[in-house]
Structures are given as C-alpha cells and as structure tokens.
Amino acid sequence: MPVGGRKDSRFGQLLRRGFTDPTAAGRLLDDPVLRAAAADGVLLDALGATADPDLALRGLARLAEAQSRGPALLLDTLAAAKPLRDRLLAVLGASEGLADHLARHPDDWQSLVAFETADLHPGTQEFEAALAPAADADALRVHYRRALLTIAARDITGTTGFAETAAELADLATATLRTALRIASDAAPEDAARCRLAVIGMGKCGGRELNYVSDVDVIFVAEPAEGTEGAEGPALQAATRLAAHMMRLCSETTAEGTIWPVDANLRPEGRNGPLVRTLSSHLAYYRRWAKTWEFQALLKARPVAGDAALGDDYRAAVAPLVWQAVERENFVPDVQQMRRRVEESIPAGQAERELKLGPGGLRDVEFAVQLLQLVHGRTDTSLRAATTLDALGALAAGGYVGRQDAGSLDASYRFLRTAEHRIQLYRLRRTHLMPTDDADLRRLGRSLGFSGEPVHELTAAWRRHTAVVRRLHEKLFYRPLLDAVARLDAGQVGLGQDAARERLVALGYADPVAALRHLGALASGVSRKAAIQRTLLPVLLDRFADSADPDAGLLGFRKVSDALGTSPWYLRLLRDEGAAAENLARVLSAGRLAPDLLLRAPEAVALLGDPAGLAPRPLPALGQEIQAAVRRADTPEGAVAAARGVRRRELFRTAAADIVGAYATGGASADEAPGPVLDRVGDALTDINAATVAGALTAAFAARAEPEPLTRIAVIAMGRFGGHELSYGSDADVIFVHDPLPGVPEQRAAEAAFAIVNEMIRLLQLPSVDPPLLVDADLRPEGRSGPLVRSLASFAAYYRRWSLTWESQALLRAEPVAGDADLGERFIGLIDPLRHPPGGPAEEAVREIRRLKARMEAERMPRGADPTTHTKLGRGGLSDIEWTVQLLQLRYGHELPALRTTRTRRALAAAAAAGLLDAADAEVLDEAWLLASRVRNAVMLVRGRPQDTFPADTRESAAVARYLGYEPGEVGRMLDDYRRTTRRARAVVERLFYEG
Template identity: 40%
Template sequence: MATPGDATPLPTELLNLADRSAAPAAVRVALARLSEAAPGALEAAVADAALAHSLVSVLAASRSLTRLLEARPMDSLAVLAANSNRLAPNAATAEDLVSWRNLEFLRIAARDLTGLDTLDEVGANLAALGRDVLQASWQLTEDDDTTIAIIGMGKLGGNELNYSSDIDVLFVGEGPRKELDRRARAIMDIARRCFRVDANLRPEGRDGPLVRTVESYEAYWDRWAEPWEFQALLKARPVAGDTALGEHWLGAAQRWLWARPFDAEALRSLRAMKARTEAEVARKGLGNRELKRGPGGIRDIEFTVQLLQLVHGHLDPDLRGATTLTMLDEMASAGYIDDNDAEKMASSYRELRTVEHRLQLVDEQQVHTLPTDDASLDRLARVMGRRDEPRGTAAEQLERDLIHIQTTVRGIHERVYFRPLLEAFAATSRDAASLSSEATEVRLAAFGFIDARRTAAALGELTRGLNRSSRLMQQMLPLLLDWLSLSPDPDLGLLLIRNLLTGPRQSRQIAETFRESPAAAQS
C-alpha cells in the first residue's frame, strides 16, 4: 500500500504501526525519507517485528534521532536490530568518538522507548555513556607531564543521567599547573562534542583553578566550603582518568563530608537556598509546568533524600550512596522515612523523570517544562502511553496525573524536609559525637542523673552495635537526655525507655514515633 505522493510504496506492516504510534503523520514522513535514503532498508524491519517496533517508537518520540536514522540509515538500523548488545567504545579519534556516542545513544533510547529497560537502567546506561566519553577524551589527551582524574558530580556521579543532562565534573591533578589546565580544557573540548560539560561546581566556581590537587581541595573544604558544596559531594564519584588519584580524592571528600556532623545552621542554609530557587520559578510563572524545580517536582524528592543523608549519614554509613532511589529505599528500611511516603516518592520520581526523559528526547535539549502548544503536549502524552478516552484527551490525562503526583510529592516534602526533628538532630549532633568521651559521667550528673555510672552503662546498651536502631538511638540520645533532665526522675525515665526498646520491632516503633512527632515522644 502506497501513501499519496510516495515514489516507493511503504510496507503496510510499518504503516499500520505508524498509525498506532504517538505521532502517525511524523512517522509516515520519516519512513518515506528512510526508504528514499536507503532503498530496501525497511525490508529488514518488515521481517523483524522487534526491529519494526523499535524503529517506529524512536521515530515517534525523537526528531533528533530521526535525523540520525535518515543520515545513517544502515548503521542505525543495525544498532536497532541488535539493541540488546552495548556498543564497544570507538575512540581512535574525536570524530570516531562522536559517531560511536550517537549510535550508542540511539540504542539506549530504543530500549527505553520499547520498555526493555527501566528508568534506573536507562539512567545508568546514560551515565556509563558519559563516563566512556570522558575516559576516551582523557585517553586522547594523554601526556607524560600530567596525572588527572575526572570526578563526576550530580546525575553523572549518581549514575542517573538524563538524555540531555549537563555532565558536571571536577578535575583533580598532579603536575605543572599550566599543563594541567591545558589538558583539562582539551578533555572538555573533546567531550563537548558529545555532551555539554560543566566544571563550574568546582571550588570558587569560574574564578577558581580548573584543576586542583587533593590537598588544595581539602584546604578549601576546611576553610571556605558552603553547606551546598558539601551537599554536592553526596553524588561525587571518580568517573574517568587516573584511578588511583580519583580514589584518593574520593577518600578525602568522604572524610570531610562525614567526619563532622551536619549542624542546624547548615540545615537552615540549605532550606533557604531551596526557597530562593522556588521563588525564582514562581517569578517565571511556570507553575505546575516546571517538572524539575517547581513545587512537587524532581528537586523536592532529591533534596528531601539528600537532607536526610546529610543529617543522619555521619552515623549511618548505609546512607552515603549517590543514587536517589537506592538511598530512598535505604531510608525507608531504616525507619528514617515512612514506608508509604518512600513508596509514593519513588513512584513519583520515576514518573517525573520519565516525562523529563521524553521531553528531552524530542530534540536532545535540556527541557524540564511541559510544552504550552497543544500539538506538542498531545505528542508527549501519547509517547507517555496516554490515549484519548471518554474521561479526557491524552493530554488532559497526563496533566491530571502530573498534578496529582506534584501534590503528593509536595505534601511529603514539606512534612519531611521541614520536620522539627531534623532541627533537633542537627542542633544536638555535635553533642552526640562527644557522648563517648571521658567526661560522659560528669555530663550525665549535670543532666540530673543520680547514678551517672549506671546511666552511662544503660546508654551503652541502647547504642551498642551497628544495626540501624542503634545508630538512630545514637543520634537521639542528646534529645533523650535533654528531655529526661526536665523530668522529676531522670534515672527512672531512662530505665523505662530501655525497657521499651528491648527488641528491634519496639526500637523501630519508638524511632518512628520520634521521627514523626518529637512533641509526642517528649511527652
């Protein structure tokens, strides 16, 4: 069956798939162009149902990948036909690197759009692509004068990259400063042919040196680093370059991040910074269309997780990971966040990130807002699997679903991110770090405990061990002591608490009570 005006009839099987796709007209036009660019190229798709599904899905979702298919039809179709096999990096030259990157990007997108990979796997695949590009760029600039490691920040370091994320990096190096700077810029020049590369998260931003030694980073963290810079270190991981130097840098960064408790002033600083970001979004009038920084958006989830990491991570090493969903699961299992809240945030995060991916796949642009024109919004909704129904058009259903998600996320974020217990933990965290000192018994006596030695032994029982309950109790002890000191009989109060915490189930329940309502716990 031919379409009007076509020089060559298109296969009926592909036309039927096009008509059921998210963008029938666009797919038909693209198929015709492919047929003209490489006569006979579509025959393989007719014989391979999986290939046909991948091809039509990509054509419906992405104009940029459609252009790649039209420019390199045989190479692109070969990748789609074998999309389960990751392409080996080819980086003999910068041009080879760009060519390989484009085909691997196509493979990742096709597996995503056809449902073969989960959101977590897609983010990890894109991060692996970013790492490979940086490693190849490092290899293409290798010399005998410099040693450089590349640190991935943000979603690259977190192994959860977007289709159009900036690649945020830091450089750590050894060697002549001028040569280090020259090589780092050469690495970025090559990598920027594949991704946007940003090194402005480095100490002092654009005004600071592009490459520092490990010792220089440590001096900066000691004297000048702001709370948001320590928050950024949560996702910092070596991604390319000299392995030993990268691991040396990571060890130093982890020590500075976790050695000192996150105090109340730092907590307030992060909250104020987020409030300023939200005010900027509000001034732009984007409302619910802004999926990343708007109320109930991706940042609400990420910042909630990261703040809990900063407050609790210095005592709980399991909270020191870089990936948002992994950390959310850890926090739920440990009782730092309600299981139901964690489940809702995880499912919301996956849906919001998937919409973000679909927006960015269209033209490989860094887009986080829903389109305003009806045609683009309708196409997005259909790529997301919505179809017109009696209860509403595809676009109306998507908008309604997103508003529900944003409302849910915002409610949890406000309840957890501004939870009073976080203030209490942060305000007393420095005291918690010193509870095991020789002055413990003196301090307990000052709190009003009559038998300070027995009290110290009881506290040891409550906090002994490496399980989650013990770690959480270590953080809660300063609060407990403060509250017990106000009671008529602090010794008896501590005895009763110890009896309540005789098993892991009871410990978990008490921890949840403290987490949700400090006032109730105090009473």
C-alpha cells in the same frame, strides 16, 4: 492506491491507530518508498503503538529515502524482525532529534537490529569500546549519538526502566569524557606526560542518574607526573590545557552538533577559581572556605576519567569532610534556605510547569534525600549512596523514612524523571518544563503509557505526583528532629560504653548505668525499630536533660516504647510527624501525672503528633462520645469504665498541652500569658468532669431499670467545679436536686432519686487504675447530716427558713453541669436571690463571713505547714483572694450584673471595672491567684497527687520551677517570688476583706 480498500476506510483506520493527520499520513503511505511495506497492515499496527504515529511515519520515510542502496534492506528487515520494528519505530515516534541523526547517518539503524544478552545492560567499558574509533570531535559526536540511539530504544520499549536508563546515560557520559580526554592527550602528548589528571564526575553524572540532555558537572584534580615531583606549576598548566581541550571536544558545536556542555563550576571558587587544582589545594579550600552547598554537591563526587588512583585519593580525602559538614553551624537551615532560593529563582510563570525546580519537582526529592543522608550518614555508612533512589532505599531500610513514604517518593521520582527524559528526547534539547501544546502533551502521555485520554491522564498523574512530592518534601525536609540531630556533637552519637556513661552524667542523668540499660534495650539490634530508635534517642536524651529529672523521662520513654513496640505507627509518628518526639520528651520528663496517664493508654501518643491534637475538645462533642460509650456498655460498671477511659485520654490531652506550652515558652504558650492558659486548663478539666458525671448519671438511671422514670435529676457543680477553676487534683463539689414527675408521690420519687444518685457515686468510686473522680456533696444543705438529694421544693423550703450565710456564699459558684437542663435552670432561678441579695448581706452576715474565714485560717491549716507557701489557706493564697471577691459579689451582685459569675477572675475584673477596688489592687490579687493556681497544677503534674504546698523533694521542686518558667537552679528564686507576690496580696486582703 489506498491501503485496505476505500480511502475513507483507511482514513478511519489511521485515526483509530492514533494518527492525528491521516491525510498527510496517507500521502506518505502512498509514496512508492513505503507503499509495499505498508500493504499488510503490520507496519501500521507498529506505528500506531508509538508515542506519535505521525512523527514515527515521517521519520521512517526520511530514513528510507536516505538509504544509499535503496530502502529494501531496511523495510524488508523491519517486516521480518518485530524487535527491530518495535525499537526503531518507538525511537522515531518519540524523538525527532534522533530521527534527524538517523537521516544524516542512515546506516545507524543497524545498531538496533540485534541486542545480545551482553548488550541489554551495557556499562562504561562497552560504551568505551563503541566510542573507540572516534579520533576527533565530529567522530565522537557520531559515535555518541549511535550509542544514545541504543539506550533510547531500550528505554522507550521498556527493556530498561528509568534507573537503568539513567545509569547507562551516566556510563555513556563517563566513556565520552574518557574518549575526549584520550583525544586531547593524543593531541598534546607532552602535556599528558607532564601531569596526572583526574576527572571527578559530579551531580547526576557522579550519581549515575544522568538525563538524556544535561550539563555534565566535573571537577579536575591534578598532580605532577611520576618522576617530576616539585614541578607543580608546569604540571597544573599542562593539566589545565588538557582539561580545557577535553571540555571543548564535548561542548563545542560542530557540523555534527554538540554532545553536552561540560560544566566545571562546582569546583572551589566556582568560575572564579582555577580550572585545575592539586589535591592538597582542594582540601585546603574545603577545610577553610567551602560553603554548605559545596559539601552537599560532593555527595555525588565520583572519579570518572583520567588517573584512577588520583581520583580515588580525591574521593577518599573529601569523603570525611562531607560527613562532618553537618556539624557546621546552621547546617540544616542553610540547606533549607538554599532550596527556597532555588524556588525563588524560577522565572515568573514557569514554576507550575517546572518538573525539576518547582514545588513538588525533582529537586524536592533530591534535597530531602540529600539532607537526610548528610544528617544521618555521619554515623550510618549505609546511607552514603550517590544515587538518589539508592539513597532513598537505604533511608527506608534504616528506618529514617517510612516505607510507605519512601515508596511514594520513589514512584513519583521515577515518574517525573521519566517524563523529563521523554521531553528531552523529543528534540534532544535540555529542558525541564512540561509542555503546554496538546500535541506535545499527547505524545508525552502516550510515551508514558497513557492510551485512553493521554492529555487528561498525563496531567492528572503529573499533578498527583507533584502533590505527593511536595507533601513529603515538607514533611521530611523540614522535619524538626533534623536540626536537633545535626547540632549534636559527633561524639554524642554512637558512643562507647565509658564515653556514653560520662556523657550521660554530664547531661544530668543521676543513674547512668540504668540509663545505658534503657538505651541498650531500645536501640540494640539490627531491626528497623532499633534503627529508628537510634535516630530518635540522641535528640530525646538532650530533651530529657533539659528537664529536672532526665532519668524519669528516659524511663518513661522506655515504658511507652515497650508498650507500643508492636505498633508500626508509633516510631513512625515520632520520626515524621511535626514535633511529636519533642512533645513526648517534654511530657515524659515533666513529672508523674502525664506519663502515668499515657502509660495506661499509650495510644494517646498519637495526640502529640497532630497540630490540633492537644486542643481541648468542646463539651458537646465530649458529652456525646461519653454518652454513646455508656449506652453501648452491657453493665453499669462497664459504662462508667468506658466513661473513665475517655476522661483519662482527655486528662492526658489537657496535661500534655499544658506541659508543652509551659516548656516551649517558659510558662505560657507562644502567644498567650499564663492567665488565659490557666483559664483554658480550668475550662477543659471542668468539661471533662462534667461529661463524666453526666455519663455516670446515665449509667445509674439505666441500672435502676424503672419501667417509667419517676423523677428528674440535675447535678449542680459547686466550688472550683462550678467556677470552671478545677486543678488536676480537685474533687468535684456538687449538690443534687430532683423534681418528681407528674403523678409520682414525693416519697417514692425521693427514694428513686436517692438510689440513682447513690448508684452514680458508687460507680464513680469503683476501684480503677484511672485517676479518681471524687464526688463531694458536703456543700448541700445541712452538710453531711442532710439528705444526699433534695427535691426542688425541699430546697426552696430549706432556703426560705434555714439558709445560712456560708451557704449563700457557696451558692455564688453554683452552676448546672449534668442531668435535666431545665431543672438545673430552675434551681439557679431559685438560688439567685440568695447569692445576689437585694441591698447585699446584712452587716451581721458580713461579720459572720469574716469570723468563718479567720477560724478557717486558724483551724484548717495543716500542722507544720508554712503559711507563707500554702497555696490554698496560706497568706495571700487562693482562699484569701476568693473570699475577698465573693464578699464583693454578695454585697454588689444584685446591682451589678457583671459580678454574677461563678469565676473568680471574671468577678475580680468586673469589680475593678465598677470601681469597687483599685485597678492596682485587682492586679495584685489576680497575680497571686494565678500564681497559686499554677503552683497547684504544677505540683500535681510533677508528683502525680495533689498537694497545697511546694514539694520538699529537690527534683520535684526543680520540676515545679521549670514548669513555672524558671531556669535550672532557681528554686530559691521561685519561692522568693511566690512569697513576695502573696505577701502583697495579703496586704490587699487585709484592707478589703477585714477592714473594708
């Protein structure tokens, strides 16, 4: 008789409750065994709440039929007791394996009738009591399955969470090993009397985080029994027999099936080594022969059975070896390589389904956590937890992993392990593969709480969690600081005051007392911030010591840390993001300029953690940002302050990229020679200053508040500015041109243009903590005596009548950088005939250029300066090369378009390509120009102010040498190389410029 009315009505009810085969379910419900129990719908509701209602119903029918005294007691109890109903049906709906056990042992359902308070979280003692009646392998399996049934019931109904379930499974395994060893000892009392045998749990058993179906990893250690000292051989033989028997009791398949394999392959020498060793034999092996992975495995070593005192002795003896393992050569790379080998060993086609071994799987979490433990646990005992989630929590509490990252890993690990548990529970088989069949996915999804569209929701959650795990694994497992921390001497971490002072002196710190004061301020206390600093500082101290001025690096780090002390992202960035800490150490210890820029805007530290953060920003984006900031400002002064703030940040970006590249590879970035790197610095500095000048011009226009614009203005870059060859300390050489708008009188337009340009210069010269941008307009017609700004027509008239040779030469580097673009192009059209004259300059003009150059060498060289090392005016310096190249441009630029460039190196290359000088001579000049330019940049980076000679201060000279790629102590070699390079260049200049 159909339940609840017509058959089609019940069919629909079954579908709504989650049955996928309502026809088969209806037949079972119509069976006399279940018909009465299902009549009121309560049973159907309970079945519908399970992971697989069809499976649960079939299991219930089998169990009811198997009742030796009839199903009434079972079904009546189910009807009356909701907790039992929920537990039993939940198990039957999730585990065909446990349903099979209940069908074989139909009275075991009664173990689920009541959970006393003491039963909610049973431990090893409770499980031992439950297994105590077992006297042989079959009985041990029956009692084990009954205990497993209670764990599964608590797990599936949510009475316990994943961590508690995994711990209970490990405790049940511990009780099972103890019971098996007791049975083996009872079978061979003479062996038991001859030895002390301890069983050490390893892996997930040792860590109290076991799966439902898993190998149980163990190691055996034995000693002669009390009173039989010296009989080591017989004791080991007896212990080996006991251990082997114990393993068989758990591993072998009997009429009652198997429990799980006991795997002793983590022992010394693996399966090739003796099954049982003495403690001294274990220690001898670990000290001499053990591989890195063996110490990683020992993280979870825990005595679980046998002689407790011997087990404790084993744990106490091997623990120091575990925490010293990080000092082994290539420790971190070895662990990382081992993880890669695990991934490579996954059979083809299974990687994407692997919950355990695949990318984003459980091993990713476990390896990352264990590596962090081994590296940092050497000095921080709070990290020495055997359980993955406990260790992860300790790493987060200690600041070694960010709280958000740790929370994400914790949630993903729980999800993946719970999914693994449910998959194994289904047929009590060892597997870590996500199923592919929709029915299996549906059951799994419903068991995890996905009730809407279980397959889709499960798959989406699984992909999301594996993506999170993989991302964080890559971030933590391959963290650059790890290898650096591991390679530090043990004594270098957590030193006492005297030892620390000696260590600092050995590292090159000139003021160890001040250094200790900084270290104390940064790392003392129990705060999370101090804990993270204690992780960073050992590595940073070494990085600072690699520089010419370790004390300055440490002081800079303290200042930045103090400035950003309340910013939660700062220390997290240094700990987690790529090479941020390494880059910061290089920047802070390279000189004054970059640290000064950083201390004025400490938030720029974030640039060091982004792989693209040190790439120069393109001029359009930079200009757009500055213009937007200028327009938002309420006053012209505020507008230029905003523009200066952007400039400061971009100067830091450029300087940091330059320093990081120089320190990383001894003078250039990883895949580039110094030339392209210097060109990129010059381009970046030019774009920064161009965008800043444009912003100031916009602010000046706004300050005039004219009802209508009166004139257009263009800013023309000159000198190194126009040549895209700015150094960090260069002025911005410019000339200003304006063009009155139609109908505006020339005089009125000129007055407006002067007022605007003058205001722009005033705004840029306002006192500020930001690096100054000095606008120099002395290259304009008539120099300082001439008008600050001229109209385009006035320029044309001047150049027609009064233009001098030096002005034509100066105009070779003219390039519009700000203001009205069309006016700038028209100005370039005006001056092109002057700087690239047809037929070249007259001979008298050439002689004038040579006279000017000779006079400049004689008059402008600072008194007392060494002409062999002055980068600008000295022998073979910048002026020599630039004037030589410019003379070639003046002579041949009209005929050779490739020479019409504002950039020295491009013009030199074009001249060589055209045969105007030998390739060897061009190479000599290019090398000298590059070297002199790099020295100027290095000096500015080191001293924080421009200088055209090498610093006199010993540390500053050493820092310049370090930037240029020299080793410590090679300042003399640097100077010799500079003099040799520029001497060769001067010889070429003498031939080409003065004689050619």
